[in-house]
Amino acid sequence: MLSSRSQIRLIALILAIVGFSITWYKVDILGIPLYPHDKRSVYNIGAEISFIGQHESALISMAIPPEQKGIRILSYDATSADFGFTTAQTQSGKRAEWSKRLVDGKQRLFYSIDAIIDVHADVKEENTAAMKLEEETLSDYTKPVLNAAQTLLEEIHQHSAEAHSFTALLIQYFNASNPSQTVKMLLSQNSEDMQGLLYRLLRYEGITVRKIRGLYLGETQHNQSLIPMLEVYDNERWQLFDLQKGKIPRAQNFFIWQKGGVSLLEAMGVKESKITFSVSEHRVPSGQIAKHEKMLKEAPLLNFSLFSLPVSQQNSFKHILLIPIGALVVVFLRILIGLRTSGTFMPILIALAFMQTSLVVGLMMFIIIVGVGLIIRSYLSHMNLLLVARISAVVIVVIAIMSVMSVLSYKLGLNEVLSITFFPMIILAWTIERMSILWEEEGAKEVFIQGGGSLFVATLAYFAMSNTLIGHLTFNFPELLFVVLAIIIILGTYSGYRLSELIRFKSMV
Amino acid sequence: MFFANPFALKRRGILGMNRRNVEYIGKLNDRKNFPLVDNKLKTKRIAEAAGIAVPRLLDTIKNQSELKKLHQRLEQLRTFVIKPAQGSGGKGILVIVNRDGDDFKKPNGEHFSLEDVHHHISNILSGLYSLGGKNDVAMIESLVEFDPIFEHYSFEGVPDIRVVLYKGFPAMAMLRCSTSMSDGKANLHQGAIGVGIDMKSGRALNAVQYDRPISYHPDTKHDFSKLAVPHWKRILHLAASCYEITHLGYLGVDIVLDKQLGPLILELNARPGLAIQIANDQGEIPRFDLIDAQKENLSVEERVTFSLSNF
Numbered sequence: 001m002l003s004s005r006s007q008i009r010l011i012a013l014i015l016a017i018v019g020f021s022i023t024w025y026k027v028d029i030l031g032i033p034l035y036p037h038d039k040r041s042v043y044n045i046g047a048e049i050s051f052i053g054q055h056e057s058a059l060i061s062m063a064i065p066p067e068q069k070g071i072r073i074l075s076y077d078a079t080s081a082d083f084g085f086t087t088a089q090t091q092s093g094k095r096a097e098w099s100k101r102l103v104d105g106k107q108r109l110f111y112s113i114d115a116i117i118d119v120h121a122d123v124k125e126e127n128t129a130a131m132k133l134e135e136e137t138l139s140d141y142t143k144p145v146l147n148a149a150q151t152l153l154e155e156i157h158q159h160s161a162e163a164h165s166f167t168a169l170l171i172q173y174f175n176a177s178n179p180s181q182t183v184k185m186l187l188s189q190n191s192e193d194m195q196g197l198l199y200r201l202l203r204y205e206g207i208t209v210r211k212i213r214g215l216y217l218g219e220t221q222h223n224q225s226l227i228p229m230l231e232v233y234d235n236e237r238w239q240l241f242d243l244q245k246g247k248i249p250r251a252q253n254f255f256i257w258q259k260g261g262v263s264l265l266e267a268m269g270v271k272e273s274k275i276t277f278s279v280s281e282h283r284v285p286s287g288q289i290a291k292h293e294k295m296l297k298e299a300p301l302l303n304f305s306l307f308s309l310p311v312s313q314q315n316s317f318k319h320i321l322l323i324p325i326g327a328l329v330v331v332f333l334r335i336l337i338g339l340r341t342s343g344t345f346m347p348i349l350i351a352l353a354f355m356q357t358s359l360v361v362g363l364m365m366f367i368i369i370v371g372v373g374l375i376i377r378s379y380l381s382h383m384n385l386l387l388v389a390r391i392s393a394v395v396i397v398v399i400a401i402m403s404v405m406s407v408l409s410y411k412l413g414l415n416e417v418l419s420i421t422f423f424p425m426i427i428l429a430w431t432i433e434r435m436s437i438l439w440e441e442e443g444a445k446e447v448f449i450q451g452g453g454s455l456f457v458a459t460l461a462y463f464a465m466s467n468t469l470i471g472h473l474t475f476n477f478p479e480l481l482f483v484v485l486a487i488i489i490i491l492g493t494y495s496g497y498r499l500s501e502l503i504r505f506k507s508m509v
Numbered sequence: 510m511f512f513a514n515p516f517a518l519k520r521r522g523i524l525g526m527n528r529r530n531v532e533y534i535g536k537l538n539d540r541k542n543f544p545l546v547d548n549k550l551k552t553k554r555i556a557e558a559a560g561i562a563v564p565r566l567l568d569t570i571k572n573q574s575e576l577k578k579l580h581q582r583l584e585q586l587r588t589f590v591i592k593p594a595q596g597s598g599g600k601g602i603l604v605i606v607n608r609d610g611d612d613f614k615k616p617n618g619e620h621f622s623l624e625d626v627h628h629h630i631s632n633i634l635s636g637l638y639s640l641g642g643k644n645d646v647a648m649i650e651s652l653v654e655f656d657p658i659f660e661h662y663s664f665e666g667v668p669d670i671r672v673v674l675y676k677g678f679p680a681m682a683m684l685r686c687s688t689s690m691s692d693g694k695a696n697l698h699q700g701a702i703g704v705g706i707d708m709k710s711g712r713a714l715n716a717v718q719y720d721r722p723i724s725y726h727p728d729t730k731h732d733f734s735k736l737a738v739p740h741w742k743r744i745l746h747l748a749a750s751c752y753e754i755t756h757l758g759y760l761g762v763d764i765v766l767d768k769q770l771g772p773l774i775l776e777l778n779a780r781p782g783l784a785i786q787i788a789n790d791q792g793e794i795p796r797f798d799l800i801d802a803q804k805e806n807l808s809v810e811e812r813v814t815f816s817l818s819n820f
Binding site for chain 1: 511512513514515517518519521523525526527528531532600635636637698699717720721722786787790792
């Protein structure tokens with residue numbers, strides 16, 4: 001029988017070997033890159049449709065993206081539980097269709113696309129002559145409104161050269177910080193959105209235009225809806241216009257999901273149907289892109305990996321998998337260094353918040369919230385409340401501080417502060433409570449030691465967790481968590497001195 | 510050099526926090542026995558049952574409804590101490606040294622009305638002073654009349670004697686004296702002074718404040734080298750007998766000296782701190798190793814005799 005110490009070492013060794021071997025297999029055999037550099041971004045663009053079945057047959061139809069210039073679609077995937085799935089070519093473009101005889105309860109369907117930005121990707125421009133657009137007469141407008149619109153269009157016509165500059169100027173008029181009477185009147189006209197209104201005005205002017213909806217590829221996004229845009233033809237080429245920013249270069253990173261004005265989602269036989277989009281970025285080496293899809297299908301190991309989850313869940317896991325790294329930092333600083341913090345794992349949660357807010361803004365917001373919280377808490381302590389009531393009061397105070405800070409900074413134009421909502425409120429309330437008790441019992445010095453210690457640990461954890469290589473490794477090789485576990489187990493049996501003790505016992509040697 | 514050489518610390522047998530947690534507390538202190546020391550009411554019951562001297566328990570208040578009759582319950586008491594059963598670090602202790610009708614007096618002369626006492630007990634019951642805010646019980650104890658022998662070595666508070674027991678053997682001892690910096694409390698990390706006590710004679714060895722050596726009390730200016738603890742053998746005997754009731758192999762015992770009753774057990778601690786080593790200028794490990802080499806199941810008397818002659 002092994003001694004308990006050797007048993008622990010054996011377990012740690014096995015864990016480390018398992019972790020490293022799976023990693024080796026994935027790197028060497030499956031060719032997943034160990035380092036994040038020398039890569040291209042593959043964007044996974046996912047649509048999530050949710051609805052509630054009505055105990056009858058359902059047919060869900062969604063517009064799917066066309067081939068496009070500048071962005072190459074590598075593959076698509078429809079996760080559709082037990083629905084029948086087909087794609088159909090319609091007049092207004094391709095559509096995905098899910099159907100089922102009997103649908104009950106809340107259902108979700110996923111459709112996702114892997115795409116890369118590729119300047120060489122090109123498509124034939126559709127024959128614009130064939131685009132038959134019915135004439136727009138704005139006949140539903142009342143006489144004065146129609147007159148005003150005509151005057152406005154005439155004015156813009158005078159100040160512009162061709163279709164593109166006309167559109168740019170029109171958008172500028174509609175986005176002026178102080179819009180003219182006519183614009184206000186048109187905007188309040190009817191239920192049409194900005195895209196529809198501009199579309200009709202352009203049509204009335206006789207310009208060839210179509211509605212576009214899509215997404216910017218870039219940073220990771222959840223729960224997005226498609227961004228409406230307009231595309232205008234000037235007899236030579238199509239130009240994309242953002243409804244706020246106006247003319248944008250044929251945006252390399254704007255992914256067109258749908259062209260034309262037909263509905264994005266049609267759902268029959270269900271209620272409360274809703275569609276949201278998410279974008280996530282993966283770094284894949286250039287050479288791997290072609291193999292990527294094949295590999296996913298063939299390797300059973302990857303078939304059950306995080307890559308097989310829907311995109312929005314993958315994004316959550318990117319964060320969850322970083323928590324063990326934060327824990328490792330805390331274990332290291334506690335056991336080997338002997339740093340005092342307020343709350344063992346509070347620094348990890350703060351570090352997670354820092355990842356959303358950026359470090360400097362996060363540190364400032366933390367100090368402000370806790371500082372103001374401590375002042376208010378010191379008043380609460382005079383009221384001699386019972387513990388649970390007092391902490392609940394502090395939670396409300398924290399939320400109030402956060403709201404006030406958000407509103408104030410938004411008015412001042414400091415948008416970074418809006419990310420304040422990522423701070424874990426309950427944890428902040430407990431931190432304030434603990435620090436306030438510490439202040440009363442041990443004095444301000446101890447509060448600064450522990451508060452500073454916590455922020456120091458949170459900052460280190462932030463640097464570890466936001467490191468690109470570490471982020472890449474934890475997400476692509478989650479089995480390395482076994483190695484982290486092995487290290488933590490070994491550190492848990494460390495019985496030597498802490499660095500802080502070498503100072504503490506200095507006088508004895 | 511800013512840091513001590515870890516090998517030099519090891520040679521001196523100094524116990525560090527990690528080793529204390531893994532090898533001593535983890536191995537010798539059975540978790541199921543922790544409540545016996547973390548809850549002072551339980552400690553007192555088992556101590557009284559075993560005939561170990563403790564301050565007398567006058568009353569306990571377990572729930573808020575009992576507070577309605579607080580007036581009657583305190584009627585007969587002139588001096589007393591109110592404590593939370595599960596408090597730690599001296600939190601929530603209220604000392605009453607005199608009364609005037611329904612008005613109570615604290616040691617610093619401050620007045621405390623019956624209503625204030627009521628409120629204090631209510632806070633104890635709702636868990637203000639207990640770990641993690643658990644509901645607690647308030648204990649009313651008789652006031653210890655402190656032996657004036659340590660008067661010159663303490664500022665506003667009362668010194669207590671901490672004995673570290675290893676497998677029931679007294680392994681190391683110190684006297685903890687409050688200072689103006691520690692605000693009358695005997696907690697070393699708050700600025701109280703730790704005075705290492707020679708196990709053979711009960712005389713002072715060495716004194717430290719904030720982990721640094723010091724030779725006289727900063728408030729009273731009295732020299733620590735003249736200090737000697739009376740009833741020394743009785744104190745060790747009392748401390749060692751706590752092993753039989755708790756079965757915790759690594760235990761801190763806090764003792765106070767009463768003018769009439771002599772040494773009394775104030776509190777037990779299953780996670781004693783490491784500062785006692787600095788106060789004694791001695792590592793604990795060599796003493797623990799020597800105790801490990803002794804026979805098990807020795808009587809209290811035999812253990813005390815061993816410590817008196819070996820440390």
